[in-house]
Amino acid sequence: MMDPKPATLHDRIIDDVKDNILGGVWMPGHRIPFETELAARYGCSRMTVNKALTELTKAGFLERRRRSGTVVRRPRTQSAVLEIADIEREITATGRAYAYALLFRGLRKATPDDRDRLELGEPAKVVGIRCMHFADGEPFCVEERLINLAVVPAAEHESFRDAAPGGWLLRQVPWSRAEHTISAVNADAELAGLLRLKPGAACLVVERRTRLAEASVTHARLCYPGTKHQLMAQFTPSGR
Amino acid sequence: MMDPKPATLHDRIIDDVKDNILGGVWMPGHRIPFETELAARYGCSRMTVNKALTELTKAGFLERRRRSGTVVRRPRTQSAVLEIADIEREITATGRAYAYALLFRGLRKATPDDRDRLELGEPAKVVGIRCMHFADGEPFCVEERLINLAVVPAAEHESFRDAAPGGWLLRQVPWSRAEHTISAVNADAELAGLLRLKPGAACLVVERRTRLAEASVTHARLCYPGTKHQLMAQFTPSGR
């Protein structure tokens, strides 16, 4: 994919570090070279390296501590704006009891619908999962998950019986970008039964496709009871 | 509201500039002091001022041009993440014909529900508006709008007959932050009629409260046909 030609030196450093992280060369927790080392490597002053690393830290890619150095950050939430990544954390953070239940898990060749959800052009093998999340015993969310085995082969031998795939994937995949789509649907009989709603009740649907350096990792479709659940977000009129 | 004690000098400069913008002292288009002037004013080097202004530019508050200086940016969209600010632009951008219709406009003392929507503690006068947006003649969205007259007194004499309040407000208010809430509801008979849906059809509801330096400016509740409309968003696991 065309080199965007980083015009300035610190932009080139930013791109290089990002490539190492997004490409999985520097995994989460990895300690990257010290500012002085990078300055020597790029033949520039420490200020220039500092500017690059500070920017990457603000963007959430790095964690920096005096004395111990700079390490690749563990992706906490997939989105700080839509706090929907780790459902268990979302529930326990509000003081409610969390429970998980696996409804279905199957290995299959990607159907046309699977390929559509993962935006895959080629045939592929996927793991399909359907599971539920509960808060204080009440149905909180139904999750339909696809995992691309080409990217996460370890998923083939994972049962997902006791823990949700979201958290497991977060530990498998070093870093990712996510695309979200939000819509509303009327619950069909099956979904209504699972969420203990009346058939036709409005449900909020959040779909998230996660990528790792252009490859689709996973697709999650999360169905929430529409009137009980809300997504919150706060913005300034920026572009970042 | 307690001074957050800007620990570093460039953070203090950032806070000061932000206060001037969010407080309406420096309106959009206003040319702020040159780097050299600010450096002299704060008794620091130009690099320190440059760091502060560069950060504010990335955050979308400023626009900088060589020779002509640094000016306060005009807020384009209220949110670059959820592109829902200017509905007319959203529709025309996809090549469809836009139409607008005012259903109701009224001046009133804020009801308890109004105060709740605007998060107002005190009595206030508001303008309440109900209007619709169409794309290619099809109902696109029903908008229920509250405007706080204490912040935007000009709204008292605005009819909103020919143009939606969103765009008008964008021109009235120099700068703002927005809080979004997204949920799903079953359309009641009235909403279903307006959107030409069957009663009970799932609708996506986006609520946006806009603030200007702690004061509530306006609250918008946008109801979309849930299955026809989707919100898109793309994220990296950052914290900004």
Next chain:
DNA sequence: CAGTGGTCTAGACCACCGC
């Protein structure tokens, strides 16, 4: 207490662009 990042300086040169 030694080494890391955090911050800041007082310069410098350059590209751009409005006058």
Next chain:
DNA sequence: CGGTGGTCTAGACCACTGG
């Protein structure tokens, strides 16, 4: 052309913190 922001330097001092 002159003045602006964009970038970078080669230092400096400090705060914090892990060994």
